[in-house]
Each structure stands twice: as C-alpha cells, then as structure tokens.
Amino acid sequence: MTKIVIAGALGRMGTTIARIVDESPGLELVGGVDIKEGTLLGTDVVTPDRIDELLQSRRPDVLIDFTVADAAVENIKAATRNGVALVVGTTGFSPEQRAVIEEAVVGTVPAVISSNYSVGVNIFWQLVRQAARMLADYDVEVTEAHHRYKKDAPSGTAKTILEILDQELGSREKVYGREGMSERKDEIGVHVIRGGDIVGDHSVLFAGNYECIEVSHRAYDRAVFAEGAVRAAAWVHGKEKRIHSMQDVLGI
C-alpha cells in the first residue's frame, strides 16, 4: 500500500486528488496539510506548522503538493527532511525557487515535478516541439486561458511551452500582450485570459504567409490533472533520488 499525504488538501486540486486516491486500489490517503485544519475523507488535515509532526506520525511514502509557490518550497523541504518522495504540481516558481527545490531534492528523495499532469498536455508538448522544429521561420504566438481564481500568469504549462520553443528556435524575445504601436519583430507573443471556470486551455499558433497551424489542448475537468498526479504518486516511490518528469512517468 502506498501511503499519501496531500498539501493543499482543501483546495480545488487537493480535494479532487483525495477522491481519486480514495478510489484507487493500492493507495491510501493518510493525511493532509492546509492553512486551516479540518478533515478530508476521514483523515486529519493539519496546518503547515505541523507538517513535520504529520509526516513523522503517519509515515507517508509520497507527499503530493498542489499549493502556491512559496508554500510548496517549504513543503518540499519538509518532505526531504523526512525522506518522503514528492509529486509537485504547484506552478509559479521563480528561477531562485527552482534552484532551492533542485538542491533539496537531488540525492535526497525521488520527485516528479510537472507544470501539467494531464496525459494530453504531455503529448501536446511533444507536438509543439515537432511543429517548432519544422516551422522555424513562422511567427509564433502562445495563448492560455484559465479560471478567474488562478493566481499565477502565464500558467506553468505556458512557461513549459516557452522553454520548448526556446530549445527548438533559440531564445526569442517574449512579448506579453500588445498595446499601441507595436510592429512585430522576431518575437513570441504570449497572451493570458482569465475568466469564469475555464479549466485550462493552451494553444500555440504558427503563422506563415497564406496559412496558419494551431496546436491546442483543452482540459474539460481538473480530474485529468488529478489522475495524472495520482499516477505519478504510484510510480515515484522507490525511484532514483532526483527530479523526474511526467514524461518519465508515462514512458514517452
């Protein structure tokens, strides 16, 4: 039985992940962490100041973190202090925070860290890479749309798209929205939409003369991210002590 603690247990992703863990044979939810204490599917949810106590008393195999960047860094450090494997879905890390996470994880615990746990997005990233390779002289525009409550922008998934484009096209300037006189140069436009309950849309437009190709992904339910994160949690326990990707989990 793989025992799991969820950080961000009472949030949109935390509650969805808890339900899927509860329905999964071989996985057991043994606790949660959130800024207010409570209960979730019969397990205790404790406040962040009690995370070490929780990890030591419940002895989980995996901590799944879907919180906010500052909180996730502290939760990741707590997991590494206690030898607990990690699945991190939180987005919005600064480059400095990424370096702190890498330093804490590598050689200490196995971790899967991904800006998007959906199988479809992991395939979509590969399609974007392939299109960029073949359409290097086309203009590129990235658009993402999410619900009104999303805190970080652009999304983690969009930032991963930009990393892929940089790898394939060289580092082009990023232009975040446009207003006024703005003649297009050799740049990548990045456009962020926030509204309602949009679960998560991403698209990459490759525009040439007389034609456009658009590669896009739309999530209809955040269960698609939660299922991927739970799959990563079942996979990560016992793996090499370094940062793995969701593509490693999927073997693609």
Ligand SMILES: NC(=O)C1=CN([C@@H]2O[C@H](COP(=O)(O)OP(=O)(O)OC[C@H]3O[C@@H](n4cnc5c(N)ncnc54)[C@H](O)[C@@H]3O)[C@@H](O)[C@H]2O)C=CC1
């Ligand atoms: N990688 C992926 O596939 C996905 C990533 N996300 C990311 O996951 C994160 C959470 O998203 P949502 O669940 O929609 O947000 P949310 O706001 O509904 O949930 C976050 C939860 O974390 C809690 N929290 C804050 N500080 C905490 C701390 N120190 N310790 C424990 N819990 C704490 C909040 O009280 C809240 O309940 C965001 O960064 C989002 O971008 C969301 C969906 C998919």
Ligand SMILES: O=C(O)C1=N[C@H](C(=O)O)C[C@H](O)C1
């Ligand atoms: O906050 C969200 O909701 C999502 N966040 C992730 C991101 O920032 O890319 C993944 C997904 O699009 C939903």
